[in-house]
Amino acid sequence: NAGVTQTPKFQVLKTGQSMTLQCAQDMNHEYMSWYRQDPGMGLRLIHYSVGAGITDQGEVPNGYNVSRSTTEDFPLRLLSAAPSQTSVYFCASSSERGGSYEQFFGPGTRLTVL
Amino acid sequence: QQQVKQSPQSLIVQKGGISIINCAYENTAFDYFPWYQQFPGKGPALLIAIRPDVSEKKEGRFTISFNKSAKQFSLHIMDSQPGDSATYFCAASTRGSEKLVFGKGTKLTVNP
Numbered sequence: 001n002a003g004v005t006q007t008p009k010f011q012v013l014k015t016g017q018s019m020t021l022q023c024a025q026d027m028n029h030e031y032m033s034w035y036r037q038d039p040g041m042g043l044r045l046i047h048y049s050v051g052a053g054i055t056d057q058g059e060v061p062n063g064y065n066v067s068r069s070t071t072e073d074f075p076l077r078l079l080s081a082a083p084s085q086t087s088v089y090f091c092a093s094s095s096e097r098g099g100s101y102e103q104f105f106g107p108g109t110r111l112t113v114l
Numbered sequence: 115q116q117q118v119k120q121s122p123q124s125l126i127v128q129k130g131g132i133s134i135i136n137c138a139y140e141n142t143a144f145d146y147f148p149w150y151q152q153f154p155g156k157g158p159a160l161l162i163a164i165r166p167d168v169s170e171k172k173e174g175r176f177t178i179s180f181n182k183s184a185k186q187f188s189l190h191i192m193d194s195q196p197g198d199s200a201t202y203f204c205a206a207s208t209r210g211s212e213k214l215v216f217g218k219g220t221k222l223t224v225n226p
Contacts, residue, residue, distance in 0.1 A: 004157075031212040040123070042203060042218035043158070050212070058213075090157050094212045100146045100165070101212040105157030 001026050004106035006091050012112045013081040021076040021109050023091030031094045031101070032074040036060065036087040037108075043090065049074055081113045117141055118206050120217025127224050133191040135220045137204035140185065144206040148214070149178065149189050152201045161202070162189070194224045 007022045025032065033048035045058030049068040063085060065077040074093075078085060088110050094103040119138045127133045137147075148163035164171045164178040164187065171178045177190040191198055204217040 033213075035216075040218060042120075043216040045213065048213060092157075100148075100163060101207070101214075102148075102160050102163075103150075103158075103212075103214060105159065107157050108155075 003027065004091055004093055004104050006089075006106035006109050008109060009107070010110050012114065013078070014114050015082060017081050019078050019081065021078075021089055021091075021111075023074045023076065023106060024072050025074075025091075025093040025104070026072065027093060027095065027104065028071060029093035029095050029104075030071065032068070033058070033092050033094075033103070034064070034066065034074070034076045035090045035092065036085075037090060038087050046076065046089075078111075083113045085111065086113045087111060117215045118204060118217040120204050120220060122220060123218070124221045125223070127194045127222065129194065129196060129224055129226050131194050131224075133189075133194045133198070133222055133224070135189045135202055135204070135222070136186065137188065137217050138184075138186045139206050141206070141208070142185070143208045144215075145209045146207045147178070147180065147187050148205050149176075150203045150205060150216075152203065152219075154200075158203060191222075194222075196224045196226050198222060199224050 004025045030051045034046040035043040044060045047066040049055045091106045092103040094101045149161045150158035151161040152158040175192045180187045201219045203219045205214040
């Protein structure tokens with residue numbers, strides 16, 4: 001199993017540009033989520049999905065869109081990039097483990113918005 | 115509103131020493147408390163987790179201590195090694211929920 005994969009690894013955008021961060025998992029997990037990680041801020045939840053066709057907002061959803069057409073894929077769209085969106089983005093999927101849920105994280109996408 | 119408060123922000127320990135990272139929470143509905151370990155350039159990975167029905171859980175050199183009445187839990191790393199140098203995140207979730215709330219992280223450096 002490849003686990004959780006993310007592309008691209010690095011991306012530089014200009015203010016106002018749009019792009020899609022890709023996330024895929026091959027573990028047949030229903031739950032997937034997107035986080036951003038900023039220095040001193042920990043991991044903040046952007047959007048999450050409990051299954052295909054179902055998405056919901058997390059703590060910091062503004063400026064981002066998601067969709068979940070398949071179990072495997074959960075892309076994150078930046079509609080009009082802003083410097084405040086410069087961050088490292090992590091996608092995760094989770095499975096039940098002894099009544100609790102273990103999240104498996106991808107390797108991350110480092111995004112810089114100029 | 116920060117639901118899980120983690121301290122310290124950074125920690126330097128000598129090889130062989132004990133590393134202690136603390137977390138506190140307010141939401142009494144939380145009933146699952148994992149710790150994640152993140153190496154530079156990598157995604158976080160689950161290290162160890164505990165439920166509030168036990169006060170301590172040990173896996174190798176890593177121990178979680180849980181104090182339900184104080185709403186606090188901590189990670190102890192015994193015999194700390196340079197390979198333990200990483201950022202550690204505590205987290206919490208409610209029963210049946212896959213949504214995790216993370217602390218802000220602790221950067222641990224273990225000097226040789």
